Amino acid sequence: MKPFDLQRADSLTHASQLCSERNAKPIGGGANLVDLLKLEVERPDRLVDINRLPIAGIERMDDGGLRIGALASNTAVAVDDDVRSQWPVLSRAILAGATQQLRNRATTGGNLCQRTRCYYFTNIDQPCNKRAPGSGCGAIDGVARLHAVLGTSDQCIATYPGDMAVALSALDAQVEIASANDRHRTVPVREFHRLPGDTPWKDNVLEQGEVITAVTLPKPVSGRQIYRKVRERSSYAFALVSVAAIIDMADGLITRADLAFGGLAHKPWHDPRIAEALIGKSPHEALFDKAADILLEDAQGYGENDFKIPLALRTLKAVLAEATGVQL
Amino acid sequence: MPITVNDRTHDLPDDPRVSLLDFLRGHLGLTGTKKGCDHGQCGACTVLVNGMRINSCLSLAALHDGDAVTTIEGIGTPEDPSALQQAFVEHDGFQCGYCTPGQICSATAMMDEIANGWPSDASAELTGEIKPTPEEIRERMSGNLCRCGAYSNIVQAILATQEAQS
Numbered sequence: 167m168k169p170f171d172l173q174r175a176d177s178l179t180h181a182s183q184l185c186s187e188r189n190a191k192p193i194g195g196g197a198n199l200v201d202l203l204k205l206e207v208e209r210p211d212r213l214v215d216i217n218r219l220p221i222a223g224i225e226r227m228d229d230g231g232l233r234i235g236a237l238a239s240n241t242a243v244a245v246d247d248d249v250r251s252q253w254p255v256l257s258r259a260i261l262a263g264a265t266q267q268l269r270n271r272a273t274t275g276g277n278l279c280q281r282t283r284c285y286y287f288t289n290i291d292q293p294c295n296k297r298a299p300g301s302g303c304g305a306i307d308g309v310a311r312l313h314a315v316l317g318t319s320d321q322c323i324a325t326y327p328g329d330m331a332v333a334l335s336a337l338d339a340q341v342e343i344a345s346a347n348d349r350h351r352t353v354p355v356r357e358f359h360r361l362p363g364d365t366p367w368k369d370n371v372l373e374q375g376e377v378i379t380a381v382t383l384p385k386p387v388s389g390r391q392i393y394r395k396v397r398e399r400s401s402y403a404f405a406l407v408s409v410a411a412i413i414d415m416a417d418g419l420i421t422r423a424d425l426a427f428g429g430l431a432h433k434p435w436h437d438p439r440i441a442e443a444l445i446g447k448s449p450h451e452a453l454f455d456k457a458a459d460i461l462l463e464d465a466q467g468y469g470e471n472d473f474k475i476p477l478a479l480r481t482l483k484a485v486l487a488e489a490t491g492v493q494l
Numbered sequence: 495m496p497i498t499v500n501d502r503t504h505d506l507p508d509d510p511r512v513s514l515l516d517f518l519r520g521h522l523g524l525t526g527t528k529k530g531c532d533h534g535q536c537g538a539c540t541v542l543v544n545g546m547r548i549n550s551c552l553s554l555a556a557l558h559d560g561d562a563v564t565t566i567e568g569i570g571t572p573e574d575p576s577a578l579q580q581a582f583v584e585h586d587g588f589q590c591g592y593c594t595p596g597q598i599c600s601a602t603a604m605m606d607e608i609a610n611g612w613p614s615d616a617s618a619e620l621t622g623e624i625k626p627t628p629e630e631i632r633e634r635m636s637g638n639l640c641r642c643g644a645y646s647n648i649v650q651a652i653l654a655t656q657e658a659q660s
C-alpha cells in the first residue's frame with residue numbers, strides 16, 4: 167500500500183476542502199477503498215475520514231419522503247422501520263448484497279461510489295482504461311463474464327456492481343452533494359452514475375472535492391415492490407442480473423411500472439420506455455416480452471457474457487409475472 | 495482517543511495504513527483473529543466493534559479511536575467458554591479451526607441481530623419475529639467461509655445454542 171496522509175474532517179466544508187486538495191479521497195467504511203488501496207488500484211495522497219460528520223441519520227421529511235444520511239450504514243437503512251414498511255425494495259436490495267459484516271461497515275455514500283469488480287481493473291498488471299487511461303481494455307476481448315451488455319463503449323465494458331443503487335434508481339431517489347465553496351447540488355440517482363464513453367475513469371458525476379451528504383427518497387407509493395438478484399451462488403456474490411421493481415395495478419390494468427436493472431451496464435439501468443409500454447395495459451406474457459424487447463433491443467454481448475441477454479429477459483418476465491399475478 | 499480491545503485500552507498505530515486486523519494480531523498479539531484472504535471475502539477476520547460484527551481486514555485501525563472491539567479472546571477462554579464456543583466443541587463445529595474464531599464472533603452478533611428482529615435475505619417477511627431456521631442461519635453466516643466444510647455442524651451448534659437460550 168502506498169503511503170498516504172489521513173486527515174479527519176470536522177465539518178462538511180472542511181471535508182470538501184480537504185478532498186479538493188491534492189489527490190485526496192473521502193473514506194467511509196473502507197470496505198471497498200481499503201481493498202483497492204491494498205491492491206494499489208487506488209493510490210491517493212490523502213484520505214479524508216468523514217466518519218465523525220453528523221450525516222448518519224435517517225429521518226422523515228415534511229413531504230413524506232425519507233432523508234438517508236450518507237454515513238447511514240447499509241444495515242441501518244435495511245432495518246429502518248420506515249424503509250422496511252414503505253420502501254421495502256430498498257431493504258431487499260441491500261440485504262441481497264454482500265454480508266452482514268460488510269453491510270455493518272458500508273456507508274450509503276460509499277456503497278453508491280463503490281467501484282467495478284472487473285478483474286482487469288483490480289489487477290494492476292493488466293491493461294485497463296478505467297484504472298490507467300489509454301492502456302486499453304483487457305475485458306473486451308478477454309474474460310468478460312461479469313461485464314455489461316448495455317451502454318458499453320469501445321473503451322470500457324465494466325458494470326456498476328452494487329445492489330442498493332438499483333433500488334434507489336427504481337425509487338427515483340436523489341443524491342445530495344456538498345462541495346468546498348458551499349455549493350450544494352442535488353442529482354437524481356438515475357443521472358449520478360455515468361456510461362463509460364471516452365472517459366471510463368469517471369464512474370459518476372462527482373467532481374474532485376465533492377462529498378455526498380445524503381440520499382432522499384420520494385414519498386411512498388402503492389404497489390408491489392420486488393428485488394430479484396441472480397448470481398453465481400445464492401449469497402455473498404455480486405449480481406449477474408438484478409431487477410428492482412415497483413408495480414401497481416388498478417382494475418386489472420398496470421398503473422405503475424418503475425423498473426431498474428443491475429449487472430447490465432456501467433450504471434443502474436433505467437429505461438422510461440418500459441413503463442410507457444406497460445402502463446394502461448392488462449398484464450400478460452406477450453406484454454412482458456415486449457417490455458424485455460425494449461430493454462434489450464440494443465444489447466450486445468462480449469462472448470462470455472452473452473448469457474446475460476436471455477437471463478435479463480427471463481428475470482424481467484419472472485418479476486413482472488410475480489408482481490401482477492400472471493402465470494407464465 | 496485510544497481504542498478499547500476486550501476491555502483494555504490501547505494507543506492506535508501512527509501509520510494510517512495499518513488495518514484493524516493487523517493492529518490486533520501484529521501490534522497487540524491477539525492472534526485469535528485470523529487472516530484468511532485480507533480482502534473481505536472469507537470472514538476469518540470477523541470481530542465485534544461496538545457490538546456489531548465487521549471484517550477487520552477492510553477497516554483502517556486509525557478510524558477506530560474511541561471504539562470498543564471484542565475479539566475471540568474477549569468472548570471466552572478455554573476454562574470459561576461462552577455457550578456458543580461450548581456448542582462448537584460439542585457439535586464438532588470445526589476441523590482445522592482456522593475459520594472458527596471468525597465463525598464464533600459472527601454467530602455471537604448474529605444471535606443479537608435475530609433477537610432484534612433484523613431481517614435477512616432469507617426472511618419471507620421484512621418485519622415480525624424471526625425464526626432461527628437452518629436456512630436463516632446459513633444466509634446470515636454466509637460471510638464466514640469454511641474450507642473444511644464444517645458448515646452443517648456449525649449450523650447445528652448455533653441452533654443448539656439458540657434453543658438453549660430461548
Ligand SMILES: Cc1cc2nc3c(=O)[nH]c(=O)nc-3n(C[C@H](O)[C@H](O)[C@H](O)COP(=O)(O)OP(=O)(O)OC[C@H]3O[C@@H](n4cnc5c(N)ncnc54)[C@H](O)[C@@H]3O)c2cc1C
Nearest residue numbers: 194195196197198199263264272273275276279329378534
Ligand atoms: C467480498 C465483497 C462482496 C460484496 N458484495 C456486494 C454486493 O453483493 N452488493 C453490493 O452492493 N455491494 C457489495 N460489496 C460492496 C460493499 O457493499 C462496498 O464495498 C461498500 O458498500 C462500500 O461502502 P464504504 O462505506 O465501505 O465505502 P469506502 O470503501 O469507504 O468508499 C468507497 C468509495 O466511495 C467514496 N466515498 C465514500 N463515501 C463518500 C461520500 N460520502 N461522498 C463521496 N464519495 C464517497 C470513496 O472515496 C471510495 O472511492 C461487497 C464488498 C466485498 C468486499
Ligand code: SF4
Nearest residue numbers: 284286294303322323
Ligand atoms: S471493462 Fe473497463 S474496467 Fe474492465 S478492463 Fe475494460 S476499461 Fe478496465
Ligand code: FES
Nearest residue numbers: 530531532537551
Ligand atoms: S481476512 Fe478479512 S474477510 Fe478474509
Ligand code: FES
Nearest residue numbers: 589591640641642
Ligand atoms: S474448520 Fe477449517 S476452515 Fe473451517
